[in-house]
Amino acid sequence: MKKKESTFWNMLWSLTLITAVAGGLLGYTYRLTKEPIAQAAKAGREKAIQQVIPEYDNSPLDEQLTYTVHNEFGETPAIIYPAKKGGTLCGAAVECSNNTGYGGEIRIIVGFEADGTIRDYQILKHQETPGLGAKMGEWFKTEKNNQSIIGKSPENNNMQVKKEGGDIDAITAATITSRAFLGAVRTAYAAYCESLKGGSHE
Numbered sequence: 001m002k003k004k005e006s007t008f009w010n011m012l013w014s015l016t017l018i019t020a021v022a023g024g025l026l027g028y029t030y031r032l033t034k035e036p037i038a039q040a041a042k043a044g045r046e047k048a049i050q051q052v053i054p055e056y057d058n059s060p061l062d063e064q065l066t067y068t069v070h071n072e073f074g075e076t077p078a079i080i081y082p083a084k085k086g087g088t089l090c091g092a093a094v095e096c097s098n099n100t101g102y103g104g105e106i107r108i109i110v111g112f113e114a115d116g117t118i119r120d121y122q123i124l125k126h127q128e129t130p131g132l133g134a135k136m137g138e139w140f141k142t143e144k145n146n147q148s149i150i151g152k153s154p155e156n157n158n159m160q161v162k163k164e165g166g167d168i169d170a171i172t173a174a175t176i177t178s179r180a181f182l183g184a185v186r187t188a189y190a191a192y193c194e195s196l197k198g199g200s201h202e
Contacts, residue, residue, distance in 0.1 A: 046061055048109050049109065052122055053112075053120075054090045054091045054113060054119065056083035056091075057084065058085075060081035060082055060083050063084075066080070067195040069187050069190045069194065071190060073100070073183060076097070076187050077096070079095040080092050080093075089196075090113070091111060092112055092192055093112075094109065094192050095107070095108070095109045095188075096108065097184060101126060101127070103127030103133070106181055106184055107126070108121055108123055108181070108188070109122050109188075110185055110189070112188075116154070116189065118150055120150060121140070121149070121185070128174070128177045129174070133171060133174040136171060136177055139178075146162070147168070160179070161178050
């Protein structure tokens with residue numbers, strides 16, 4: 001009986017030691033990789049911002065602010081990265097998402113000129129169908145029929161698919177994705193305009 005008890009306690013001690021060592025190694029690995037991962041994420045976001053906004057001389061990432069848009073999608077948080085030159089606002093990049101895509105969340109960053117005209121956009125995250133909804137990364141930049149949103153202002157153009165009375169051609173066989181993408185664009189525009197008018201920042 002004593003031998004069995006001794007074996008049990010030895011096994012328990014060994015398992016405890018292994019767990020402690022494994023936990024320590026995981027913690028050490030996390031500390032080693034946390035900063036490089038954060039730096040990589042920051043660099044990726046900076047690159048996306050640079051691609052969509054006018055030339056600037058400030059640090060949009062450091063001057064970012066958050067704003068909650070209240071629209072048909074409920075309360076949608078957005079991150080605004082202001083672009084300034086010589087201290088004057090020349091545009092902004094707005095990051096937001098829409099959860100009504102065919103595959104769920106679509107996260108985008110939209111660049112606006114100072115007057116609210118869309119300068120460019122990038123897709124940050126999506127799970128849409130390859131060859132269909134996934135084409136949104138280029139579809140809404142293509143100067144064909146009424147696909148492109150570049151150079152247009154949501155104030156003067158109805159950023160909805162034509163099937164719903166809007167001005168924009170939906171991606172062929174991917175209306176759900178198109179609807180969600182354009183919904184995110186409208187949210188981004190609302191965040192840009194409302195935050196500039198002195199809305200409640202968070």
